[in-house]
Amino acid sequence: MTYKKRLALISSELTRNNNGRIFRSLQKLANQKGVALIVYEGRTLGAKQYAQAQRNFVYQFPQKGMIDFLVATSAAVPRAYPRDKFEALFLDKLDCPTVVYYNERPGCHSVQIDSASASAEMVKHLIEKHQYSRFAVLKGPETEPEAQKRAAATLNTLAAYGLAKNTLVEQADWSADGAIRFIKKVIVESRNIEAIIFPNDETAIAALDYINHFAQDKIGKYAVVGFDNALNARLINPQLTTAEHPHEAMAEYVVDTLLNNAAMPKFKLFPAPIKYRQSCGCNNQFQPAGTDNRLFTQEFNIYENVQAFDYQDYFVKLTTALVNRGIRGCFISLYQNEPFQLQEDTQLPQNAKLVYAFDAGKRVALEEGNIFPTRDLIPKTLFKLDDYACLVVNNLYFADRHFGFVVFDLSVGRVQDAQDICANIASTLNTVQIFNNFENAVDRNQHLLKRLTERNEQLSHYNQTLKELSNLDEMTGLLNRRGLHESFNNLQKESGSNEFTIFYADLDDLKQINDKLSHAKGDEAICLAAECLTSLFRKSDVIARVGGDEFIVCTAMNQTQAKQVANRLESRLFKINQQEKLDFKLGISIGFYTFKQHKLVNIEHAITEADKALYLEKRAKKSLPPTD
Numbered sequence: 001m002t003y004k005k006r007l008a009l010i011s012s013e014l015t016r017n018n019n020g021r022i023f024r025s026l027q028k029l030a031n032q033k034g035v036a037l038i039v040y041e042g043r044t045l046g047a048k049q050y051a052q053a054q055r056n057f058v059y060q061f062p063q064k065g066m067i068d069f070l071v072a073t074s075a076a077v078p079r080a081y082p083r084d085k086f087e088a089l090f091l092d093k094l095d096c097p098t099v100v101y102y103n104e105r106p107g108c109h110s111v112q113i114d115s116a117s118a119s120a121e122m123v124k125h126l127i128e129k130h131q132y133s134r135f136a137v138l139k140g141p142e143t144e145p146e147a148q149k150r151a152a153a154t155l156n157t158l159a160a161y162g163l164a165k166n167t168l169v170e171q172a173d174w175s176a177d178g179a180i181r182f183i184k185k186v187i188v189e190s191r192n193i194e195a196i197i198f199p200n201d202e203t204a205i206a207a208l209d210y211i212n213h214f215a216q217d218k219i220g221k222y223a224v225v226g227f228d229n230a231l232n233a234r235l236i237n238p239q240l241t242t243a244e245h246p247h248e249a250m251a252e253y254v255v256d257t258l259l260n261n262a263a264m265p266k267f268k269l270f271p272a273p274i275k276y277r278q279s280c281g282c283n284n285q286f287q288p289a290g291t292d293n294r295l296f297t298q299e300f301n302i303y304e305n306v307q308a309f310d311y312q313d314y315f316v317k318l319t320t321a322l323v324n325r326g327i328r329g330c331f332i333s334l335y336q337n338e339p340f341q342l343q344e345d346t347q348l349p350q351n352a353k354l355v356y357a358f359d360a361g362k363r364v365a366l367e368e369g370n371i372f373p374t375r376d377l378i379p380k381t382l383f384k385l386d387d388y389a390c391l392v393v394n395n396l397y398f399a400d401r402h403f404g405f406v407v408f409d410l411s412v413g414r415v416q417d418a419q420d421i422c423a424n425i426a427s428t429l430n431t432v433q434i435f436n437n438f439e440n441a442v443d444r445n446q447h448l449l450k451r452l453t454e455r456n457e458q459l460s461h462y463n464q465t466l467k468e469l470s471n472l473d474e475m476t477g478l479l480n481r482r483g484l485h486e487s488f489n490n491l492q493k494e495s496g497s498n499e500f501t502i503f504y505a506d507l508d509d510l511k512q513i514n515d516k517l518s519h520a521k522g523d524e525a526i527c528l529a530a531e532c533l534t535s536l537f538r539k540s541d542v543i544a545r546v547g548g549d550e551f552i553v554c555t556a557m558n559q560t561q562a563k564q565v566a567n568r569l570e571s572r573l574f575k576i577n578q579q580e581k582l583d584f585k586l587g588i589s590i591g592f593y594t595f596k597q598h599k600l601v602n603i604e605h606a607i608t609e610a611d612k613a614l615y616l617e618k619r620a621k622k623s624l625p626p627t628d
């Protein structure tokens with residue numbers, strides 16, 4: 001079956017009070033007429049409580065073109081919610097026929113129940129059938145016309161029987177908090193109260209639940225009545241006497257009105273018959289305390305494991321949970337934006353990405369991509385919205401991180417289960433995302449660390465090269481003076497010798513070569529001298545060019561060996577000059593100084609001594625007498 005038209009229901013928590021019955025009755029009637037129901041499940045608009053405000057972001061979802069009709073209940077849109085805000089959020093934006101339950105709003109149809117007659121009848125029943133004369137009355141919120149009608153009719157009827165004076169009256173709201181404060185007061189003040197009239201079932205049930213668990217000596221002492229015939233009215237002990245909303249008839253009227261798109265807003269009042277159960281004193285068989293009737297609709301528990309740290313693991317477990325609970329469909333989408341915090345004017349993110357799909361009772365494998373306009377709820381390319389009779393939309397958030405939404409197909413399946421699973425999806429996906437962010441950060445750090453280590457290694461390699469370069473003479477590739485000192489220290493440590501010789505060598509007549517031939521030839525002579533010295537000494541000896549044409553060699557040699565080397569130099573030079581066919585005569589003078597290691601004051605002293613010897617050698621070569 002296809003559902004061409006869509007009815008949006010703006011509702012607060014579907015498992016509470018009247019909401020579930022409005023939901024199911026509208027679903028049934030709408031579906032019969034080929035209209036799909038899409039429920040946007042939030043809380044009470046305008047509520048200050050944190051969780052309610054976060055939930056209400058779901059009311060941003062209904063968009064023009066997506067839905068054809070709108071229904072808003074007073075639990076979701078109370079009378080106190082300002083007209084301009086209501087119009088901006090729904091009416092102006094959606095521009096479609098709208099019905100409000102239990103309220104009247106300009107431009108909307110309205111369905112209400114005749115709560116005044118029902119309240120009066122309830123009081124009459126308590127007085128005439130049960131002969132109670134001492135009453136306590138809790139009034140609903142002053143801002144709600146529905147609450148005022150109930151309270152006024154109750155108090156007027158009590159007054160008509162002359163019982164108003166003895167009645168304890170308190171003002172509260174529709175919530176359990178107010179009810180518990182009130183029942184405590186009734187118990188403490190005693191006043192022999194016989195019957196308590198609550199403004200709705202939620203407050204009546206909260207009071208009975210309080211008595212059952214915290215004031216067991218008062219079980220059965222008070223007759224209690226509520227209003228609404230909420231889902232829990234039959235589950236509380238004793239079962240609650242209450243006024244019924246004729247939901248089927250109301251839903252039929254609502255759907256007809258919307259489909260026929262009546263031109264003028266209409267107001268319709270429905271009678272609210274009383275459901276006489278045990279709590280007023282009828283059918284007076286109280287079940288013994290402690291039978292632990294479970295409140296709400298959860299009649300059995302399924303303890304599947306739906307906890308995980310990554311998406312894939314989680315989606316497998318979620319599928320099992322959905323199958324176990326018989327939910328027909330579940331579609332999870334994450335906003336394309338980063339998670340955000342709600343501000344006053346936060347708009348629905350434009351796009352979302354479908355990350356999980358469970359359709360017609362089975363998980364659907366998804367390809368990559370699946371980004372779609374958020375307002376569509378599910379991607380048109382994969383699923384046809386017209387195929388779904390009943391969808392429930394919940395936003396996904398955790399603390400103040402809003403990150404996506406889930407759409408349940410509840411044409412089959414219980415609302416309570418969908419709510420359980422929705423809470424699980426929100427908290428688990430939040431954990432998965434935070435865990436992923438954390439892991440990514442760790443990965444990023446590790447990657448950075450690796451790159452940093454590589455860079456460091458590269459850098460220390462460059463440093464080493466630089467250091468080596470800074471120790472070398474560029475022209476000859478020999479050590480320079482700085483390199484000489486460092487290498488000589490190593491030589492001393494590594495040679496194992498305690499006798500060393502420092503040679504000081506100097507080219508002969510370089511100036512002449514420069515002047516007569518060229519500076520380039522002078523360079524050639526220097527390089528040739530370097531080669532000559534390198535070939536003359538051992539690899540382990542330290543050879544350095546320390547000035548223009550001056551060289552120092554440090555070796556682990558005694559004086560005899562040093563003399564032999566000095567002699568060998570002469571023959572080496574002779575050979576070079578013969579073989580190389582040079583434009584100049586290569587001549588090297590050399591002086592040396594040998595010392596025992598322990599006698600060495602420092603290398604500079606040894607160099608000076610070698611230099612002196614060189615000087616003498618030079619003078620001798622030039623046949624000049626030495627000067628002092």
Ligand SMILES: Nc1nc2c(ncn2[C@@H]2O[C@H](COP(=O)(O)OP(=O)(O)OP(=O)(O)O)[C@@H](O)[C@H]2O)c(=O)[nH]1
Nearest residue numbers: 506507508509510511512514519520522523548549
């Ligand atoms: N081509 C060249 N010449 C240099 C270099 N460094 C220094 N000189 C020159 O080499 C000459 C060295 O002079 P000395 O060592 O005093 O004199 P010499 O001509 O070698 O004579 P003796 O040492 O007395 O034999 C100077 O003229 C410097 O300008 C160099 O790197 N290349």
